[in-house]
Amino acid sequence: MGAPRPDDARGVFGISVAAELAGLGAQTLRLYEARGLLEPARTEGGTRRYSVNDLDRLRRISDLLAAGLNLAGIRMVLDLQDENSELRAGDPPTRQSAQAPQPRRRSRRPEQG
DNA sequence: ATTCTGACA
DNA sequence: TGTCAGTA
Numbered sequence: 090m091g092a093p094r095p096d097d098a099r100g101v102f103g104i105s106v107a108a109e110l111a112g113l114g115a116q117t118l119r120l121y122e123a124r125g126l127l128e129p130a131r132t133e134g135g136t137r138r139y140s141v142n143d144l145d146r147l148r149r150i151s152d153l154l155a156a157g158l159n160l161a162g163i164r165m166v167l168d169l170q171d172e173n174s175e176l177r178a179g180d181p182p183t184r185q186s187a188q189a190p191q192p193r194r195r196s197r198r199p200e201q202g
Numbered sequence: 203a204t205t206c207t208g209a210c211a
Numbered sequence: 212t213g214t215c216a217g218t219a
Contacts, residue, residue: 154216
């Protein structure tokens with residue numbers, strides 16, 4: 090299945106190239122981040138670095154938008170998908186709870202694009 | 203960060 | 212008219 094390549098999690102693209110590859114505007118990427126749909130890595134200087142996974146996530150966002158969901162709904166879907174992925178990673182033979190104590194992220198982050 | 207516009211209900 | 216996404 091989908092192997093957890095560290096490369097795919099590594100932020101490599103600047104915001105403008107990520108936007109280009111995603112077929113979106115750079116501002117849109119910032120908006121998505123402000124809405125909690127995305128959290129790209131940062132360089133030491135604080136500039137965004139988008140990973141392949143981030144690109145993949147942007148694609149999913151576009152698909153969900155086209156499906157008629159709003160950003161709040163998309164955030165929920167994305168969170169659940171991530172949560173599900175994590176469950177597959179460990180997969181303990183015994184499942185007692187489907188509740189993952191996910192740290193609710195709602196941190197407003199001022200940034201330098 | 204804020205404002206403005208276009209789409210939609 | 213109000214909300215929402217995307218933009219300037």
